[in-house]
Amino acid sequence: MRKYIFLTFQLVALLGVTVATNSQHNNDGLDGTTYDYIIVGSGPAGLVLANRLTENRRTTVLVIERGYFDDKPEAYIPYYAQGVDFTQTISPRSAPILKLNNSTRSDTVAAVVGGASLIHGLAGIRGTKVDYDAWEKLGNPGWGWKGILLYFKKSLSFTPPRPETIRRWNITWDPSVYGKGPLQLHISDFQYPGVVTFWDAIRNQPGSTVGLDINAGEGPGGYWTITTIDARNQTRYTARSAYYDPVHKTRPNLKLVTGQTATKILFSRSKPLTANGIQIVSRLDKRTRNVYAKKEVVLSAGAVMTPHLLQVSGIGPASVLKAAGSRYCNLNSAQSFPNPDSLANNATLYAESCAEYLANKTGPISTVNGNTFISYSPPQVLGSNVTAQAVASRLLAQNPTHFLPSSYSKNTAMLKGFLAQRAILVTRFTSNTSFFTASPFRGNGFSPSPPLKSLSRGEITLNLTHPSALPVVQYNTFQNPIDEENVVAIVRRSRRFWQSPQMDPLGPIVELSPGPQFQTNEEILGELRRNELLFWPSLAHPSGTCAMMPQKLGGCVDSKLRVYEVKGLRVVDASIIPLIIGTSLQPTVYAIAEKAADIIKQG
Secondary structure, three states: OHHHHHHHHHHHHHOOOOOOOOOOOOOOOOOOOEEEEEEEOOOHHHHHHHHHHOOOOOOOEEEEOOOEOOOOHHHOOHHHHHOOOHHHEEOOEEOOEHHHOOEOOEOOEEOEOOHHHHOOOOEOOOOOHHHHHHHHHOOOOOOOHHHHHHHHHHHEEEEOOOHHHHHHHOOOOOHHHOEEOOEEEEOOOOOOOOHHHHHHHHHOOOOOOEOOOHHHOOOOOEEEOOEOEEOOOOEEOOHHHHHHOOOHHHOOOEEEEOOEEEEEEEEOOOOOOEEEEEEEEEOOOOOEEEEEEEEEEEEOOHHHHHHHHHHHOOOOOOOOOOOOOOOOOOEEEOOOOOOHHHHHHOHHHHHHHHHHHHHHOOOHHHOOOOOEEEEEOHHHHHOOHHHHHHHHHHHHHOOHHHOOOHHHHHOHHHHHHHHHHHHHHHHHHOOOOOOOEEEEEOOOOOOOOOOOOOOOOOEEEOOOOOOOOOOEEEOOOOOOHHHHHHHHHHHHHHHHHHOOHHHHHHOOOEEEEOOOOOOOHHHHHHHHHHOOOOOOHHHHOOOOOOOEOOHHHOOOEOOOOEEOOOEOEEEOOHHHOOOOOOOOOHHHHHHHHHHHHHHHHHO
16 A cells, blocks of 8 residues: 555656646625626536637636636556546436336436546547538538537647557548647556457457547447547546646736535526626525626536536426437456456556556556547347347337426427437437447457447426425436347347457357346346446436537527527527437547537527
């Protein structure tokens, strides 16, 4: 233990990470102050907006953050990103999940400056072109692939690995889909040896292709996973690193306050209803304060807390309760050494790896879990185009109200919105253009395979006993029985991959979860329901809770991200996503915020 602590403190002294020095509690003179814009949340969306809006030195912005600054070395060293620092989160509980034996789960909501970019697994990848084109088809002009690609490029820069690494691993990328933005992306020079075997297996999967670059929006296949790592010092790069630390000292028009919980949106007495401020409560002195916005209030609190703040302020619920999917992890074990677990289990190797990182910024500490994954389309998972077409036909034949929350039956607009989503999903089921599931190779045999085209729909609701408390997450996992069938198919597809001859060099493959003893559909599904470690609904990637869709389709915000029927109020975060993409959300949220900043500037 002492060696670990010593090395950790040594790391923070020598990392060379640029971090801002900030007061954790800056309440003085805050009450009653007025700014042009108030932004709730300092994650990827909030800090992008704050940065871009204050490029005009006459524009004043206040950012409200519940959490604090985190300068611990573990927050920036890539190796530690394989776990979540729960001291920097809040955890709303779910309602009992009927199809998961009435168990309850916690969601993971970042509460730290930088938001989820400081606690997520470093994935810097986008969805496919058709994922974003679906947003445009749902009534959002300018939000298709062509419309959002500009903002992906504006938000980030990609630094390739060294030439010898590129040659050794045959790493490919598409320079045309990257820009010169603040967020740093990179593929680590260090790769675990088992990656060779994994790529051999990918190339030999029936119908599998090896793509040039996942961030070019291409369809399923094998890809190198690009990560949010700064190649200059091999550290995690966050929204704070990219958009706040470089500018805050030179922009007196940008103010970020920490330790402040936004409890209510304030409205003027004029009509139409107009947002003009935020009520906040200090975590230090528990005092309530009001801050005011001359132009707009922007909610960037994330897909769980943004709808909660709307509801607790009296907006909703019908206009804000939207879709949230369910995800599943299928775990396999294979022997490949060294692997990420080797550092945790071997003190000598850990010490040597830390020394290498300190000296050269190389080795296993400089990466997270690996940079390789394979993704599958629905026909590839379900077995054939014929089977996929049969599933799509059964989906179309369903009476959707039988498998949706009761709120959909009471709100015809929301039901129409789901039908519009369903029409798009049906086309995805019968094509090879989008991800149905994806499995990263982490070098230690842990390979989550989340379903990415869920049909069940969840809700965020107020705690009826204590409305100001954390919200209740209604996952409604497996409410649609087709989701159950699809998850079983994903398990079987994952088994076929791990049992392929190309994986033999890793040694005997032992399936740990759900376990080889579970063979029938009923047995597999029963174990998934029973074992809480196997199933983490949303996989800490909630979205779609304040969907950007026309009001006639049950949307919460329009294509300019303005909350319907309220002036001066926008939502800019993952909650506006009208149909979930097939990858992690972080790069997409950066792009959403970059686009939102231009929309706001245009008036």
